[in-house]
Amino acid sequence: QVQLQESGPGLVKSSETLSLTCSVSGGSISSYYWSWIRQPPGKGLEWIGYVFYTGTTNYNPSLKSRVAISVDTSKSQFSLKLSSVTAADTAVYYCARDRVLFSFDMWGQGTMVTVSS
Amino acid sequence: QSVLTQPPSVSAAPGQKVIISCSGSNSDIGNNYVSWYQQLPGTAPKLLIYDNNERPSGIPDRFSGSKSGTSATLGITGLQTGDEADYYCGTWDSSLSAGVFGGGTKLTVL
Numbered sequence: 001q002v003q004l005q006e007s008g009p010g011l012v013k014s015s016e017t018l019s020l021t022c023s024v025s026g027g028s029i030s031s032y033y034w035s036w037i038r039q040p041p042g043k044g045l046e047w048i049g050y051v052f053y054t055g056t057t058n059y060n061p062s063l064k065s066r067v068a069i070s071v072d073t074s075k076s077q078f079s080l081k082l083s084s085v086t087a088a089d090t091a092v093y094y095c096a097r098d099r100v101l102f103s104f105d106m107w108g109q110g111t112m113v114t115v116s117s
Numbered sequence: 118q119s120v121l122t123q124p125p126s127v128s129a130a131p132g133q134k135v136i137i138s139c140s141g142s143n144s145d146i147g148n149n150y151v152s153w154y155q156q157l158p159g160t161a162p163k164l165l166i167y168d169n170n171e172r173p174s175g176i177p178d179r180f181s182g183s184k185s186g187t188s189a190t191l192g193i194t195g196l197q198t199g200d201e202a203d204y205y206c207g208t209w210d211s212s213l214s215a216g217v218f219g220g221g222t223k224l225t226v227l
Contacts, residue, residue, distance in 0.1 A: 044205065044218060044219070045205055045221070047215065047217065059215075061213055061214075094162075099167065100150075100167070100168070101150065102152060102207055102216045103150065103152035103164060103167035103207075104152070104154070104207075105164045105173060107162060109161055
């Protein structure tokens with residue numbers, strides 16, 4: 001059974017860069033798209049972007065100028081970097097596997113990231 | 118404000134049926150597959166429906182999906198108290214070249 005696990009700092013200072021990693025176990029990272037999705041406290045889901053196992057990426061236009069997602073197939077990991085964070089970036093961040101265009105069949109448990117001033 | 122429009126809340130009694138709507142446009146629902154997710158309190162979302170009306174293995178047939186034009190619906194029959202959760206629709210938006218979710222619907226089983 002494929003499992004995803006997010007890791008990274010739970011507290012990031014305003015204007016700095018948020019960095020998270022998603023480790024994939026129990027299955028191959030190849031042949032799938034891998035996404036980051038976030039959920040501010042008490043609010044809905046927001047798609048951040050995806051990376052294909054080849055390294056191809058696509059980002060939400062509203063975050064594109066600040067986001068970078070990368071993949072390391074040798075480690076079965078993919079990563080998120082979000083720069084110049086503000087309080088509005090405080091959220092639970094999920095990594096997820098996309099079985100086909102925008103249907104996420106596997107999710108990590110989520111990690112809460114708080115941006116402090 | 119979400120690209121896809123869902124009612125903020127719905128409610129029904131145990132054993133009854135409920136339908137949750139998701140409204141979009143030609144660039145999203147109208148030309149792409151819709152998926153639905155269930156999010157129980159404090160947990161990650163779970164895929165309920167993909168490709169408009171397909172259920173992943175392990176999802177009971179009490180859950181069904183449909184799509185017509187630029188709208189989609191999730192139906193849940195035989196409601197149980199364990200179905201109380203937030204439900205989200207999602208799809209690709211071809212004009213934005215981005216994924217979009219609905220704002221979510223909170224289901225209360227009275």
